[in-house]
Amino acid sequence: MPDNLPIIDPLPYLPPSSLLQHLTPLSSSDLISSREATAKKIHAACRDIGFFYLKVDAYLTKEEMKEVLELGREFFHRPRDEKESIGLEKSDGVRGYQKLHQNITKGKVDHHEGLDLYAPSPYTKSTQDNDDPKLNGIGERKFKHLDGPNQWPSQPESFKPKLEQWIEKMKVLGWAVMHAMADGLGMTSEEWDELGGMVNDSFWVMRVIGYPPLPNGADGISCGEHKDYGCLTLLHADPIPSSLQVLSKSNQWINADPIEGCIIVNIGEMWEIWTGGMYPSTLHRVIHKSPTYRVSIPFFYEPNFNARVRLLGAAGRKAKEEGIEVEEKVEVVYGDFLLGKVSGNFKY
Ligand SMILES: O=C(O)CCC(=O)C(=O)O
Numbered sequence: 001m002p003d004n005l006p007i008i009d010p011l012p013y014l015p016p017s018s019l020l021q022h023l024t025p026l027s028s029s030d031l032i033s034s035r036e037a038t039a040k041k042i043h044a045a046c047r048d049i050g051f052f053y054l055k056v057d058a059y060l061t062k063e064e065m066k067e068v069l070e071l072g073r074e075f076f077h078r079p080r081d082e083k084e085s086i087g088l089e090k091s092d093g094v095r096g097y098q099k100l101h102q103n104i105t106k107g108k109v110d111h112h113e114g115l116d117l118y119a120p121s122p123y124t125k126s127t128q129d130n131d132d133p134k135l136n137g138i139g140e141r142k143f144k145h146l147d148g149p150n151q152w153p154s155q156p157e158s159f160k161p162k163l164e165q166w167i168e169k170m171k172v173l174g175w176a177v178m179h180a181m182a183d184g185l186g187m188t189s190e191e192w193d194e195l196g197g198m199v200n201d202s203f204w205v206m207r208v209i210g211y212p213p214l215p216n217g218a219d220g221i222s223c224g225e226h227k228d229y230g231c232l233t234l235l236h237a238d239p240i241p242s243s244l245q246v247l248s249k250s251n252q253w254i255n256a257d258p259i260e261g262c263i264i265v266n267i268g269e270m271w272e273i274w275t276g277g278m279y280p281s282t283l284h285r286v287i288h289k290s291p292t293y294r295v296s297i298p299f300f301y302e303p304n305f306n307a308r309v310r311l312l313g314a315a316g317r318k319a320k321e322e323g324i325e326v327e328e329k330v331e332v333v334y335g336d337f338l339l340g341k342v343s344g345n346f347k348y
């Protein structure tokens, strides 16, 4: 694995109307060749590393990128009671605020606080944000996992509208990256329709995470090593070096430091199944030692809740073409897989 992660420009896959500046539309042959270049680069990055930078400066302004992180920081600096009034256990056990040390990775507590927001309930789509919770007798919790309302902070006031805008933008970006990946695998348009049909109602998750510096003497991990569960993670984080680290194929932890005008993308376990392991879901972790408070906002662009994920024909063909051995893994329904994961994540 190279020491630096590639930078990929998704521009030819983004809807022209979503771009900051009106660009002269490309002729269809230029569009095809620029898509080919992006798709080729994305295939190599997914195959070799599983992590890359996505250049987003034609799509997101510097101000909006800064603003969402600042809103996160303001929220984490609100009084503790206010934050705890929207604790996870007040909803479905997964949506809401989690205090320091409430998150667990592989059985170990993490050193961060966070706010988790999900796509609307997959069971009762009508669930409104900040509904009056109705009791249904699941212990302390009011809803079964994933069936509750999101709990948005009331302060800062612009938190909800700005982060909702962010979610919409990340969904467009997620779709564009999926399309480029489909082309990178050499999919026919029917195959892309099928793959697109598995993510077009993405059961997305957005986490706003706050990392206080690690205290002296802590065993040194802010977020333990893990693979992400789903499809694509679109990570936006404070520009603090040496915090996010990625495990290379040669077993070295390398820094994935933020680059201005870019977000960091990594692939989750569903892509490992779709490609029989040709696209690895890479282990990563956070060790945040610098004295500032670090904020990160991973947006998880996930498959639809009911998507049945199994080896894609195009991935099998591509692997054969490149002499890569793939292993057909057991089919999973994304929502079931996710439920299995979230149940062990928190300590109430
Ligand atoms: O905060 C970060 O940089 C990464 C967080 C992360 O890996 C995750 O939430 O899955």
Ligand SMILES: [Fe+2]
Residues within 6 Å of the ligand: 226, 227, 228, 233, 284
């Ligand atoms: Fe992660």
